[in-house]
Amino acid sequence: MAQCIPTRASTNPSVLERQRVRLNWQQQQSTDNTDCIGYNNIESFAPLSSFDQLPKNFVDGERSRNESFGHVHDPIESLGDGWPDFSMVNYPNFCAINVGEKANDKENSDSSKKRKFGNFSNSQQVDANNATENSGSSKGMKEDYVLGERKGATGNQKPQNKKETSTETLKENGKASRSSTTTTPLKTDYIHVRARRGQATDSHSLAERVRRERISERMRYLQDLVPGCNKITGKAGMLDEIINYVQSLQRQVEFLSMKLAAVNPRLDFTVDSFFNEEMNIACNTGLIQGMNILLPHDQLDPSYIQSNALLHQAQVGPSSSGLDMAMSTTQQMTLQCPMSAPMQLVNTFMDSCYNNVHGSSSLWDQVRLNNTFGAHFSFQSLQGNCLPNNLKTETREI
Amino acid sequence: MQLAPSLSTTTFKQAFLRSMLQGLNAAASSSNNMSFEARKRAVKLAADVAMACARGRRAKWARALVADLSAKHQNNGALLKSMLGEMHERLVRVNNQHCCRIQRSKKILRRSHRMCSTARREKVLHASVVAKSMVKRRTKMLKKIIPGGEVLNGFSLLNEALDYVTSLQAQVELMRSLLKATEESNSNSSITHRASSKDQLKQREGS
Numbered sequence: 001m002a003q004c005i006p007t008r009a010s011t012n013p014s015v016l017e018r019q020r021v022r023l024n025w026q027q028q029q030s031t032d033n034t035d036c037i038g039y040n041n042i043e044s045f046a047p048l049s050s051f052d053q054l055p056k057n058f059v060d061g062e063r064s065r066n067e068s069f070g071h072v073h074d075p076i077e078s079l080g081d082g083w084p085d086f087s088m089v090n091y092p093n094f095c096a097i098n099v100g101e102k103a104n105d106k107e108n109s110d111s112s113k114k115r116k117f118g119n120f121s122n123s124q125q126v127d128a129n130n131a132t133e134n135s136g137s138s139k140g141m142k143e144d145y146v147l148g149e150r151k152g153a154t155g156n157q158k159p160q161n162k163k164e165t166s167t168e169t170l171k172e173n174g175k176a177s178r179s180s181t182t183t184t185p186l187k188t189d190y191i192h193v194r195a196r197r198g199q200a201t202d203s204h205s206l207a208e209r210v211r212r213e214r215i216s217e218r219m220r221y222l223q224d225l226v227p228g229c230n231k232i233t234g235k236a237g238m239l240d241e242i243i244n245y246v247q248s249l250q251r252q253v254e255f256l257s258m259k260l261a262a263v264n265p266r267l268d269f270t271v272d273s274f275f276n277e278e279m280n281i282a283c284n285t286g287l288i289q290g291m292n293i294l295l296p297h298d299q300l301d302p303s304y305i306q307s308n309a310l311l312h313q314a315q316v317g318p319s320s321s322g323l324d325m326a327m328s329t330t331q332q333m334t335l336q337c338p339m340s341a342p343m344q345l346v347n348t349f350m351d352s353c354y355n356n357v358h359g360s361s362s363l364w365d366q367v368r369l370n371n372t373f374g375a376h377f378s379f380q381s382l383q384g385n386c387l388p389n390n391l392k393t394e395t396r397e398i
Numbered sequence: 399m400q401l402a403p404s405l406s407t408t409t410f411k412q413a414f415l416r417s418m419l420q421g422l423n424a425a426a427s428s429s430n431n432m433s434f435e436a437r438k439r440a441v442k443l444a445a446d447v448a449m450a451c452a453r454g455r456r457a458k459w460a461r462a463l464v465a466d467l468s469a470k471h472q473n474n475g476a477l478l479k480s481m482l483g484e485m486h487e488r489l490v491r492v493n494n495q496h497c498c499r500i501q502r503s504k505k506i507l508r509r510s511h512r513m514c515s516t517a518r519r520e521k522v523l524h525a526s527v528v529a530k531s532m533v534k535r536r537t538k539m540l541k542k543i544i545p546g547g548e549v550l551n552g553f554s555l556l557n558e559a560l561d562y563v564t565s566l567q568a569q570v571e572l573m574r575s576l577l578k579a580t581e582e583s584n585s586n587s588s589i590t591h592r593a594s595s596k597d598q599l600k601q602r603e604g605s
Contacts, residue, residue, distance in 0.1 A: 122590060211553065218556035225563050234527065239536035246543050249566040256573040257442035263580050267426040267437060 407568060410452050414572055417448035443467060449569045457565075459558045462546020504548075 195201040217240060223229045226245045232238050261267070421444030425437075433441065446467055450460040540555065541547040544562050547555055 078432040252570045258438045261437035
């Protein structure tokens with residue numbers, strides 16, 4: 001099944017030649033697809049019918065440097081910002097396993113010349129390798145499409161997958177686990193990178209590749225954060241979306257601050273108002289008046305009570321203020337590089353506080369007693385007399 | 399992941415709430431004569447500083463934001479001081495020095511670039527060049543938007559943007575919920591006032 005694509009001496013194959021090669025490969029693919037796992041493959045290879053579609057998302061730095069195809073695509077340039085390849089994120093999922101299998105099946109005696117369509121960028125190869133290592137992970141799937149596609153593009157590349165596992169780009173600090181949570185290597189650590197087969201072994205190009213990959217990773221995270229960016233390909237579009245989103249968020253902040261100023265003309269976010277609400281929600285009884293008497297709000301530290309009140313609100317009433325939602329939507333807030341800690345934090349937070357509030361009576365007992373109020377909460381930092389210190393420590397510790 | 403510890407959202411939100419309330423209280427003390435505009439500005443300032451404080455000093459944008467705000471709002475120095483504590487002076491001083499240096503070097507760069515470009519006669523408009531310029535324009539815009547982004551490049555700019563976006567999202571969410579809480583409490587207090595007044599009337603009628 002090895003496809004022998006005649007290697008070309010020139011580094012500038014014409015478009016026609018490329019298309020022909022592509023068609024040949026595609027035909028082969030369609031016959032091979034019966035072996036493949038997953039329906040995806042056939043679909044995903046379809047768009048490659050015209051070579052011109054590819055380069056839009058085909059970001060390749062060295063290629064742009066060596067060859068000028070006249071396509072409008074976002075180049076990876078060693079100069080400037082060295083923007084990475086974003087095409088990965090927008091392609092349909094390829095079957096990672098399939099690619100691996102194919103690669104393993106084919107033993108192609110191929111030239112050691114430079115790949116016909118230029119050099120693949122670092123990230124793709126790493127992703128492919130990662131994907132073949134962690135074939136089950138979804139992110140590996142997502143990122144692996146590129147490999148499959150590119151491999152398809154030049155048949156002589158397929159076997160390289162296997163060979164490349166030996167001459168792979170090695171990186172320290174867990175780059176290999178890209179498909180799961182990753183930690184980018186710190187700047188202080190050395191990143192050991194080996195040149196890939198058929199690529200320049202310049203220390204410069206290696207460093208560029210590393211840099212590009214880091215940037216691409218960041219862009220992917222940003223793409224997850226900014227809503228509606230899944231279909232955007234290319235640096236310029238992504239940056240556009242990011243800029244628009246940031247501007248819209250800033251405008252929202254202004255608008256909300258205006259509303260806050262309007263709603264509360266005295267700018268006093270005091271205890272009274274919040275506790276009134278709490279009462280209504282929690283008891284709905286004649287305790288309201290009792291509460292007014294019970295609560296000597298001027299004796300309590302205002303800011304302490306306020307923060308406590310707001311957080312307490314979050315737990316007490318299911319129908320209460322959006323603070324409840326705000327606290328519980330932390331899960332949505334966390335990035336794709338997941339932090340398990342916050343989830344647990346939220347859960348323990350909610351659990352402990354719900355356990356403490358068994359009924360309205362216990363609630364009022366707590367409220368009456370200054371000391372016990374703070375103690376019931378698992379977060380010691382909420383205690384009022386420690387408030388300024390905690391603020392400082394929080395800012396200092398980070 | 400560098401972002402992980404300080405951006406754990408519960409602690410961030412708590413810290414944000416705390417600082418925000420602190421700032422709002424500080425603003426409330428001087429709110430008697432304030433116009434609507436001034437009040438809005440005070441609220442926004444409190445929110446921004448609270449966000450920066452909650453994020454901590456690790457984030458460059460947080461430091462830059464605080465420096466910008468303290469430079470802009472000289473009259474609200476009391477508010478800022480109360481929120482920041484002792485770090486206030488340190489932050490303001492450092493950032494000012496940094497910014498001046500950067501400005502000067504950028505000017506020189508720009509001048510030399512202009513001279514180089516005028517020397518070039520032919521204008522080769524490859525697609526790659528066009529795309530590059532598009533990207534460059536957008537990165538420039540992004541640098542303007544993100545506090546402290548002028549001096550960053552490429553990777554760090556994206557890093558800061560990522561951070562900034564998450565904190566902005568948290569800020570918007572929290573402010574929205576704060577607003578909702580005040581609105582609800584206002585409506586509830588009006589209800590309770592009405593209820594209590596009705597009860598009082600009944601009591602008077604009874605006795």
